[in-house]
Amino acid sequence: MSGVSxxxxxxxxxxxxxxxxxxxxxxxxxLQPLSMSQNLARLAQRIDFSQGSGSEEDEPGPxxxxxxxxxxxxxxxxxxxxxxxxxxxxxxxxxxxxxxxxTCVLYDVLGILKxxxxxxxxxxxxxxxxxxxxxxxxxxxxxxxxxxxxxQILLKGAERLSKSVxxxxxxxxxxxxxSELLRLRQHWKLRKVGDKILGDLSYRSxxxxxxxxxxxxxxxxxxxxxxxxxxxxxxxxxxxxxxxLEGSAYIKVSIQKQAPDIGDLGTVNLFKRxxxxxxxxxxxxxxxxxxxxxxxxxxxxxxxxxxxAVQIKSQIPHIVVKNQIISQPFPGLQLSIxxxxxxxxKKSQKSASDRQSPEDHLYVLEHNLHQLIREFHKQTLxxxxxxxxxxxxFGHKRMKLAxxxxxxxxxxxxxxxxxGLLEKIIKQAKHIFLRRRTAQTIDxxxxxxxxxxxxxxxxxxxxxxxxxxxxxxxxxxYEQICKSIQLQLNIGVEQIRVVHRxxxxxxxxxxxxxxxxxxxxxxxxxxxxxxxQLAKVMGWHVLSFSNHVGLGPVESIGNASAITVASPNxxxxxxxxxxxxxxxxxxxxLPRSQCKDLPKSDVLQDGKWNHLRGxxxxxxxxxxxxxxxxxxMELLMAALTPCY
Amino acid sequence: xxxxxxxxxxxxxGKSVQQTVEILTxxxxxxxxEKQGTFCVDCETYHTAASTMGNQGQAGKLMYVMHNSEYxxxxxxxxxxxxxxxxxxxxxxxxxKLKGFFQNAKANKIESxxxxxxxxxxxxxxxxxxxxxxxxxxxxxxxxxxxxxxxxCWNLLMEFMQSFMGNHTPGIPxxxxxxxxxxxxxxxSMVQYMELFNKIRKQQQVPVAGMR
Numbered sequence: 001m002s003g004v005s006x007x008x009x010x011x012x013x014x015x016x017x018x019x020x021x022x023x024x025x026x027x028x029x030x031l032q033p034l035s036m037s038q039n040l041a042r043l044a045q046r047i048d049f050s051q052g053s054g055s056e057e058d059e060p061g062p063x064x065x066x067x068x069x070x071x072x073x074x075x076x077x078x079x080x081x082x083x084x085x086x087x088x089x090x091x092x093x094x095x096x097x098x099x100x101x102x103t104c105v106l107y108d109v110l111g112i113l114k115x116x117x118x119x120x121x122x123x124x125x126x127x128x129x130x131x132x133x134x135x136x137x138x139x140x141x142x143x144x145x146x147x148x149x150x151x152q153i154l155l156k157g158a159e160r161l162s163k164s165v166x167x168x169x170x171x172x173x174x175x176x177x178x179s180e181l182l183r184l185r186q187h188w189k190l191r192k193v194g195d196k197i198l199g200d201l202s203y204r205s206x207x208x209x210x211x212x213x214x215x216x217x218x219x220x221x222x223x224x225x226x227x228x229x230x231x232x233x234x235x236x237x238x239x240x241x242x243x244x245l246e247g248s249a250y251i252k253v254s255i256q257k258q259a260p261d262i263g264d265l266g267t268v269n270l271f272k273r274x275x276x277x278x279x280x281x282x283x284x285x286x287x288x289x290x291x292x293x294x295x296x297x298x299x300x301x302x303x304x305x306x307x308x309a310v311q312i313k314s315q316i317p318h319i320v321v322k323n324q325i326i327s328q329p330f331p332g333l334q335l336s337i338x339x340x341x342x343x344x345x346k347k348s349q350k351s352a353s354d355r356q357s358p359e360d361h362l363y364v365l366e367h368n369l370h371q372l373i374r375e376f377h378k379q380t381l382x383x384x385x386x387x388x389x390x391x392x393x394f395g396h397k398r399m400k401l402a403x404x405x406x407x408x409x410x411x412x413x414x415x416x417x418x419x420g421l422l423e424k425i426i427k428q429a430k431h432i433f434l435r436r437r438t439a440q441t442i443d444x445x446x447x448x449x450x451x452x453x454x455x456x457x458x459x460x461x462x463x464x465x466x467x468x469x470x471x472x473x474x475x476x477x478y479e480q481i482c483k484s485i486q487l488q489l490n491i492g493v494e495q496i497r498v499v500h501r502x503x504x505x506x507x508x509x510x511x512x513x514x515x516x517x518x519x520x521x522x523x524x525x526x527x528x529x530x531x532x533q534l535a536k537v538m539g540w541h542v543l544s545f546s547n548h549v550g551l552g553p554v555e556s557i558g559n560a561s562a563i564t565v566a567s568p569n570x571x572x573x574x575x576x577x578x579x580x581x582x583x584x585x586x587x588x589x590l591p592r593s594q595c596k597d598l599p600k601s602d603v604l605q606d607g608k609w610n611h612l613r614g615x616x617x618x619x620x621x622x623x624x625x626x627x628x629x630x631x632x633m634e635l636l637m638a639a640l641t642p643c644y
Numbered sequence: 645x646x647x648x649x650x651x652x653x654x655x656x657x658g659k660s661v662q663q664t665v666e667i668l669t670x671x672x673x674x675x676x677x678e679k680q681g682t683f684c685v686d687c688e689t690y691h692t693a694a695s696t697m698g699n700q701g702q703a704g705k706l707m708y709v710m711h712n713s714e715y716x717x718x719x720x721x722x723x724x725x726x727x728x729x730x731x732x733x734x735x736x737x738x739x740x741k742l743k744g745f746f747q748n749a750k751a752n753k754i755e756s757x758x759x760x761x762x763x764x765x766x767x768x769x770x771x772x773x774x775x776x777x778x779x780x781x782x783x784x785x786x787x788x789x790x791x792x793x794x795x796x797c798w799n800l801l802m803e804f805m806q807s808f809m810g811n812h813t814p815g816i817p818x819x820x821x822x823x824x825x826x827x828x829x830x831x832x833s834m835v836q837y838m839e840l841f842n843k844i845r846k847q848q849q850v851p852v853a854g855m856r
Contacts, residue, residue: 402718405730
């Protein structure tokens with residue numbers, strides 16, 4: 001039972017004196033220990049001399065027999081057995097005697113043999129083999145027979161082995177199929193119909209209403225040729241997907257400036273994307289099914305979009321041609337959404353792909369489309385969520401609260417927002433386009449106008465329909481004192497709202513010219529503001545300031561602004577007029593005393609009239625030294641400020 | 645949802661109900677209010693059934709079941725001075741099942757129908773109150789949508805009402821008084837309608853000249 005080998009335990013009497021009896025009072029009476037000789041006798045008695053070494057037993061000589069027979073007789077007698085034990089050495093003596101006898105006999109035999117007169121020792125002669133008639137032939141036959149026998153045994157064994165190996169493999173494959181099926185079952189919905197296993201690719205359980213059945217079939221792929229080498233990517237389970245879901249598909253969203261040729265409609269080029277590499281460790285059916293499901297989803301998105309495109313009435317009708325939907329969010333601009341589905345076998349599409357540049361993709365919108373359709377799924381799913389109170393109306397979960405919480409018409413309307421996928425995506429596209437164009441406008445202005453400088457700070461986090469940018473207009477080197485123009489541009493779907501630093505709000509349309517003009521006028525105002533700030537720092541006095549001058553030439557963009565500042569001691573004055581179109585004009589007023597070409601008046605004879613201001617003289621601004629307007633102004637002011 | 649004031653507009657002398665309503669709506673249109681469809685508030689009266697009343701001396705309480713087209717999915721059940729229940733629209737079906745406890749006084753059905761006007765943040769509903777076949781009065785409901793605290797916007801409401809109701813502008817409704825600074829709810833509007841309807845019912849003995 002247990003594998004533990006038997007343990008030998010030797011037991012010895014612990015106490016030297018043996019207990020004879022135990023008294024009622026607990027006192028023990030001991031036996032007297034044996035004396036040395038008694039002890040030896042006792043031990044010797046235990047030795048069985050008849051059961052000695054094997055050599056004596058093997059050749060039981062006639063003498064030996066004699067000696068043992070009395071022993072047997074003794075056993076039979078029983079009572080007599082105790083007789084010799086009265087003499088303790090009796091058995092020893094007997095054994096010694098028998099040993100002596102045997103030794104004597106052996107000696108005698110050896111003595112006789114030595115003389116070789118009377119006795120010789122001969123090996124025992126066996127029967128001679130039967131006479132052979134054809135020894136060679138017989139040998140051959142027997143050898144053949146025995147070899148055949150051996151071969152048969154070997155063959156049988158080999159057959160059995162190969163059978164068991166095949167069985168093993170078959171079992172393994174079967175097991176592999178089952179385990180693969182189990183893995184498939186963890187990711188996909190499967191059901192058994194007849195003797196087929198069908199799976200579900202569709203998003204119906206997630207709330208999709210797309211009528212495509214989206215079933216795939218699971219195939220057992222076990223009957224491969226055993227002789228051939230099994231390919232590395234061999235999988236005992238294979239899936240068969242519907243032919244219209246094969247290949248790869250994606251939704252392409254792009255915005256183009258020019259209107260398309262009518263002939264080009266509906267022939268959106270496909271460029272094949274390489275099939276996504278299967279993740280290491282993932283079975284190949286997983287990638288296959290995922291690709292098919294993606295095709296299905298793209299088809300659903302496109303079907304939904306084209307349905308909406310036909311239904312929605314817009315000023316410029318949406319065009320649906322083949323696999324393309326075209327809409328015009330802004331005049332002269334077209335948004336095209338197309339379903340690109342390439343099945344693997346079509347080679348013709350390959351050539352078209354090379355010409356197509358992938359740059360006009362709006363990946364954000366493509367991603368958002370997927371997100372929107374999933375939201376749409378979720379919405380349909382949540383409307384029929386079970387369990388459902390028997391008395392509650394069907395519909396959105398919040399709709400159930402609408403009655404008991406007395407929602408008014410507006411609340412209910414907001415719950416039932418049924419803005420379609422297409423409307424949402426067009427709005428997003430408009431926003432993206434507007435944002436892009438705003439960035440372009442600001443960047444081009446910043447790059448072509450060096451003075452003043454424009455800085456744009458874009459916010460990183462945007463809504464899908466709104467984003468904002470902060471625009472600062474500064475002069476290089478004077479960032480600290482010229483901070484008057486800070487604009488916050490909120491870019492929406494159709495328009496841009498500009499919020500001034502002082503809270504004024506201006507709404508611009510999507511036309512880029514409006515934004516450009518606005519920024520130009522702001523830049524021209526900035527220069528005048530900068531002069532005002534500079535005057536404060538330099539200790540000059542502001543005599544007049546106007547953002548919108550009503551005099552002088554009319555500007556095509558905005559209004560000119562003007563400022564007049566006087567030097568600290570009042571001798572000089574500088575007047576600046578700056579228009580977005582006409583540029584800056586700087587005039588300096590000199591005291592009358594410094595004007596030499598002034599005609600001497602007969603009336604103003606007195607010297608005190610020399611302190612009157614004289615006429616304005618224009619400064620040749622482009623000949624002034626300095627890297628920008630404010631720096632030049634600073635130099636001018638410094639030159640006109642007398643040093644005491 | 646905002647703060648609402650429901651009031652009665654007396655019929656102008658020498659005019660019919662219809663004409664008075666027309667005068668009011670013309671004034672509103674001149675103000676610049678936009679017409680936005682119609683509205684309807686109805687009220688049904690239920691008696692507590694005699695079988696359920698233990699004490700003979702106790703008068704049966706009246707329960708009013710009301711609907712308001714502004715809250716299309718809701719049904720309001722009110723007791724006078726009592727609690728107000730807001731329920732789903734299929735509360736009516738439940739009331740049919742409760743015939744043994746509440747009996748519908750069909751003759752007492754009263755409703756107000758009219759036009760809904762929007763003027764900026766104000767919603768104005770001028771309606772004709774009818775009981776059975778006869779028109780009995782005019783109701784004017786003014787709602788200020790952006791506010792939910794009654795006392796904060798009462799003055800604004802009153803000023804606006806003065807602009808088209810003139811000296812018939814009502815005083816502060818009683819529901820505002822016990823609200824203090826708490827949030828105004830749709831149930832408060834329904835209580836005001838209930839009070840208005842009760843007032844008009846009691847007037848029914850007094851014949852209004854030139855009503856039809």
